[in-house]
Amino acid sequence: MDETAEIFDDLYLGLRAGGALRKQRRGEALTTEEQEALGRWQRLSTARKAVAIGAFALGTFGLGFTLGGLVFGRWRKA
Numbered sequence: 159m160d161e162t163a164e165i166f167d168d169l170y171l172g173l174r175a176g177g178a179l180r181k182q183r184r185g186e187a188l189t190t191e192e193q194e195a196l197g198r199w200q201r202l203s204t205a206r207k208a209v210a211i212g213a214f215a216l217g218t219f220g221l222g223f224t225l226g227g228l229v230f231g232r233w234r235k236a
Contacts, residue, residue, distance in 0.1 A: 168202065168210035175199035 178192035188196070199207075 164206075165209060165213055168206050169214055171195055171199055171202070172207070172210045172214070 174192070174195040175198070178188055178196045181192065182188060182196075202210075
C-alpha cells in the first residue's frame, strides 16, 4: 500500500518538475516550489523515474483505450 502512494507521489512530482522545466526553457522565473520540485526530481533514482513515467504512460494509454472502445464500440453496433 505504501509503495502505491510513493508511485503517485513520484508521478505528481514528475508532472510538477516537467512544468517547471517548460517554464525554465521559456526564460520565466521559477517559484520556490517549482525549484524544489525540479531539484527533488533530479535527485530521484533512474528506476523510480522510469516507474513514474511508465505509470503515466500506461494510465494514459489505458484511459484512451477505454474511451476509444466505448466510442467506437457504439458506432460498430449501430
